[in-house]
Amino acid sequence: MESISEQLPSIFNVAAYFLNNNLEQGNHQKIAFVHGDDTYTYDQLSCFVQRTARSLLSLGLERENRIAILLPDTPELVFTFWGAVWIGAVPVPINTACNLEEVQYILQDSRAKILLTTQEWQEKLAPIESQFLQHILLKDGDNTFLSLLDRQLDKPIPCAKTSKDEPAFWLYTSGSTGKPKGVIHLHQSMVVCAEHYAKATLNLQPNDITYSVAKVPFAYGLGNTLYMPMAVGATTVLSDASNAFDIISDIQRYRPTVFFGIPSIYANILAVHDISPLDASSVRLCVSAAEQLPESIWQKWRETYDREICEGIGTTEFLHIFLANRLGECKPGTSGRPVPGYDVRVVDENGLPCPPGEIGDLLVSGESLMLGYWNRLRETRQALYGNTMKTGDKYLCDADGYFKFMGRKDDLFKVNGQWVSPLEIEDILHQHPQVLEVAVVPESDRGEQLTQVVAYVSLKPGQKPSSELETSIYKFAKQRLPHFKAPKIIYFVEHLPRTSTGKIHRKLVGSSQNLAESFYISEVKNTK
Numbered sequence: 001m002e003s004i005s006e007q008l009p010s011i012f013n014v015a016a017y018f019l020n021n022n023l024e025q026g027n028h029q030k031i032a033f034v035h036g037d038d039t040y041t042y043d044q045l046s047c048f049v050q051r052t053a054r055s056l057l058s059l060g061l062e063r064e065n066r067i068a069i070l071l072p073d074t075p076e077l078v079f080t081f082w083g084a085v086w087i088g089a090v091p092v093p094i095n096t097a098c099n100l101e102e103v104q105y106i107l108q109d110s111r112a113k114i115l116l117t118t119q120e121w122q123e124k125l126a127p128i129e130s131q132f133l134q135h136i137l138l139k140d141g142d143n144t145f146l147s148l149l150d151r152q153l154d155k156p157i158p159c160a161k162t163s164k165d166e167p168a169f170w171l172y173t174s175g176s177t178g179k180p181k182g183v184i185h186l187h188q189s190m191v192v193c194a195e196h197y198a199k200a201t202l203n204l205q206p207n208d209i210t211y212s213v214a215k216v217p218f219a220y221g222l223g224n225t226l227y228m229p230m231a232v233g234a235t236t237v238l239s240d241a242s243n244a245f246d247i248i249s250d251i252q253r254y255r256p257t258v259f260f261g262i263p264s265i266y267a268n269i270l271a272v273h274d275i276s277p278l279d280a281s282s283v284r285l286c287v288s289a290a291e292q293l294p295e296s297i298w299q300k301w302r303e304t305y306d307r308e309i310c311e312g313i314g315t316t317e318f319l320h321i322f323l324a325n326r327l328g329e330c331k332p333g334t335s336g337r338p339v340p341g342y343d344v345r346v347v348d349e350n351g352l353p354c355p356p357g358e359i360g361d362l363l364v365s366g367e368s369l370m371l372g373y374w375n376r377l378r379e380t381r382q383a384l385y386g387n388t389m390k391t392g393d394k395y396l397c398d399a400d401g402y403f404k405f406m407g408r409k410d411d412l413f414k415v416n417g418q419w420v421s422p423l424e425i426e427d428i429l430h431q432h433p434q435v436l437e438v439a440v441v442p443e444s445d446r447g448e449q450l451t452q453v454v455a456y457v458s459l460k461p462g463q464k465p466s467s468e469l470e471t472s473i474y475k476f477a478k479q480r481l482p483h484f485k486a487p488k489i490i491y492f493v494e495h496l497p498r499t500s501t502g503k504i505h506r507k508l509v510g511s512s513q514n515l516a517e518s519f520y521i522s523e524v525k526n527t528k
Helices: 014-024 042-058 075-086 100-110 119-125 145-150 189-199 219-232 244-254 263-271 295-305 377-383 422-430 467-480 506-510
Strands: 031-035 038-041 066-070 090-093 114-117 135-138 167-172 182-186 209-212 235-238 258-261 285-288 309-314 321-324 343-347 360-365 388-397 403-408 413-415 418-420 435-444 451-459 489-493 520-525
Touching: 014 042, 014 075, 014 189, 014 219, 031 042, 031 075, 031 219, 038 042, 042 075, 066 075, 066 100, 075 090, 075 114, 075 167, 100 119, 100 167, 100 182, 114 119, 119 135, 182 189, 189 219, 189 321, 209 219, 209 244, 219 235, 219 258, 244 263, 258 263, 263 285, 263 295, 263 435, 295 309, 295 422, 343 388, 377 388, 403 422, 413 451, 418 422, 422 435, 422 451, 422 467, 435 506, 451 467, 467 489
Parallel strands: 031 235, 066 090, 066 114, 090 167, 114 135, 209 235, 209 258, 258 285, 285 309, 451 489
Antiparallel strands: 031 038, 167 182, 309 321, 343 360, 360 388, 388 403, 413 418, 435 451, 489 520
């Protein structure tokens, strides 16, 4: 079977591909995206993208130059991303959930020539210590970028004659294991993901309205919002909502048919159901990625809203999801089965296939694999083997061909000489009626230097930490887990530390003694 890449012409510009396809299919007046009270048709989107492209050229942005985009999910982000790709420049979206140090690092590392951001972020970043940054464009305040575009004529501008194999954009990893890494993706990558996942797996349709909790600078959000809806001529909602109440409000307002969530948001929506129930009647498809979805959350969502959650997993390096559950075929607690076009295997330390049920390393092959990490040759060599990547995830594949995530390679630990997956314990603790979120890590007993299981627990709204609740949680776990897996210490915390992409930051949880004291609410040691 001919690959997606082989079907594309050698001269290929992905911005022109998605925009022109919609216009050629007669989608001129079809709404491409909604932002607040504003709507933008595919015709308007095409015009704004070309206006942006012309403006970027006038500012001296040249082919292969990087342009950093530090914005929430707004029209300016969309126009600038596609406008840069249109002229052969390389957009580098930066998550606004990044801290100041991370943003400064990405600007320096990417050598961005132009930065588009908000006035608030400009003030935070001043003075910008970058010899490469030549212009800062603002979304708000005086002389905004959009007002500049409004003065441009709608005369068409030809797209750059780029290659399908040349870099189109960069995405930075969340940096949970060190400095963020710049992942270089090609013009063909988006098409591969759209064909294999959006179309062949999710069956996205032109009449769909998508809503993504994950934001555009996150690989998962980039697909959900920016190119997968465009691939089928659907509509997407741009929103910067991040808490359960605002997301519920958005869903009631925009009536999306496809909801791209993350585990913590599914848990939070369920937690506030009694005071702010979600009307999910418009939603035909719920998707989850970013981290493992506890089986108990899946079951509770199904009971409450009569909807399955199609969980999957992807990486920034592969751009989007390569393991996925399908509607009507979901297996809770698993990442699903391979998406078409991807070869996914679990192997042992010698690279040999593991038998069903045995934990090993996850290897993935597929056409959307990155070109490499920017300025990280050593890390690139360690991760890539031809068109295959060793993801660093520990997995098992069951007898039915479903893959189950057991943790990152550094997450698993031994207690009493036996391997422990924190996810197994977390899934049990999630079932306790007063627990909202939980992260399990190993800690050494200072007296005996023995590894013990420690749980960091945040509670549902209205719940208060107490020794009685700690005892309840401990007994709950002990009744459902082998003795050596039951937590020996419970820390009650107001919230769990997270990366900019919404994942639990296990490195910070594991080094909790170094966190600010305000992180803690209560600590109770189990001596029972």
